Amino acid sequence: MAFFIGLIIMYTLVWLVSLTGISAALRNPVFCGVVAATIMFVLVGISHFAKPEKLLGMIPANWPYREAMNYVSGAAEILLGIGLLFQSTRQLSAWGLIMLLVCVFPANISVAITKPNAYNISRLFFQPVYIAWIYWFCLR
Numbered sequence: 001m002a003f004f005i006g007l008i009i010m011y012t013l014v015w016l017v018s019l020t021g022i023s024a025a026l027r028n029p030v031f032c033g034v035v036a037a038t039i040m041f042v043l044v045g046i047s048h049f050a051k052p053e054k055l056l057g058m059i060p061a062n063w064p065y066r067e068a069m070n071y072v073s074g075a076a077e078i079l080l081g082i083g084l085l086f087q088s089t090r091q092l093s094a095w096g097l098i099m100l101l102v103c104v105f106p107a108n109i110s111v112a113i114t115k116p117n118a119y120n121i122s123r124l125f126f127q128p129v130y131i132a133w134i135y136w137f138c139l140r
Contacts, residue, residue, distance in 0.1 A: 001122045003040055004129055010036035033137030034084050041081030041097065048074020058111045076100055084138055094138035098131050 014035045018026035025031050048055050048070050055074075059066045076096065083093030105127055112120045 001119065001126055003044065004126050006040045006043070007036050007130075007133060010039045014039075030137055033133065034090070037097075037134060037137060038081045038084045041077045041084075045074045045077030045079075045081060048077070057115075058107050060107065060110045060114075073100060073104060090138050094134050097134050101127055101131055101134075 011032050014026055014032040015029070017023075018032065026035070052067065052070050055070050056066055059069055063069070077100065080093040080096040080100065083089040083096070105124075108120075108123045108127060112124055
């Protein structure tokens with residue numbers, strides 16, 4: 001849910017910046033959604049490196065290569081998030097992020113079962129929202 005709130009806040013901030021007339025591209029509401037997704041995926045990707053212990057706690061302890069999975073998924077979030085900004089790479093990056101979200105869903109299920117709290121359980125319901133956001137703003 002924190003990621004969703006971040007998307008809404010970033011969208012609103014980008015939209016407010018667009019009102020200043022700084023960039024014609026930002027006046028496009030679709031591009032505001034793309035920029036919001038880029039910012040959030042890059043920030044979350046960075047957190048994989050800045051606070052790996054927090055994200056490692058979501059990966060089941062018996063899975064092999066947990067640290068590698070954490071760093072690879074963080075790097076993918078950063079690179080694919082940045083790729084959303086460019087028309088030439090947007091579609092590939094969007095599909096890559098959707099695939100990443102689908103691939104990490106089992107870890108979300110695991111953490112919701114092993115550490116049930118409102119935040120961990122809510123992640124299960126918001127994953128489809130993130131996929132829909134990417135589809136709506138980057139692929140349609």
